Amino acid sequence: MTETLENRTAPGKRQRREGFWPTLIARFLKHKLAVLGLVVLILLGLLAIFAPLLAPYTFDGQDASIIGQPQPPSAAHWMGTDQLGRDAFTRVLYGARISLMVGLFSALLATFLGTLVGALSGYYRGWTDTVLMRITDVVLCIPLLPLIILLSGILRPSVALLIAIVGSLSWMGTARLVRSQFLSLREREFVEASRALGGGDNRVMFRHILPNALGPIIVSTTLSVGGTIMLESALSFLGLGVQPPTPTWGNLLNYASQWLTAAPWLAVFPGLMILITVLAVNFLGDGLRDAFDPRN
Structure with a gap:
């Protein structure tokens, strides 16, 4: 009888010892594509951080012997060169x-602003909720890409200013999400x-309240990184983002x-990097969403 009781209580004790975060990590690790996405993003982050050490040349360095015509991939230039010998x-x-x-800092700024607006709106309700949500609705009615194109065309932004513009105009979805979480959680017993x-x-x-709403917020932030990377690439492609000679995937x-026929490799590699990054971010967001889902 004693053994039976011990056997019955042992799993419960083990479950209590596991805690929330170990269980969350275990759920996440079951999502193979999400783990792959996380590994890819870590590798891309390391490549970006250590680019000055890994790159064989400076980003604006020119090979005078091949200026005038893009060169295809070779042992000396793995992805080829452009017409300026770079x-x-x-x-x-x-x-x-x-x-x-x-992509990352714009998403973090948007998450911060959206969380602040949503928390105040959902917690205080009443006129505070009405005013903040009507402001959110007004901003949502404005087409995002044309507005950012207009501001970028006027300001010709630096990296920091571009982050501020994109982040300050991308918080509305997070605000609505956080508001709904706060409206639900503020009536719970632990709040009382x-x-x-x-x-x-x-x-x-x-x-x-906020720690109990972190799951959806983290998932929203992760998914918005891919969107902001695409937005930055679109702006740079149109010549309204970070200006040359500083390279971005968009510019x-x-x-x-200009060289799609003569030198297609110049478009293939940055395009692949954008595709891989956005896919990895979306896989990661899907895995986090499933891990935080209490039904799992």
């Missing part, structure tokens, strides 16, 4: 630094208990569009 592999590596930086113990609004919002595609 190594395409080096420029793709350096382009990863800008594209990934804009915190208020009964004298917890102020800031403590209740950011110490009790590399813009330059390569």
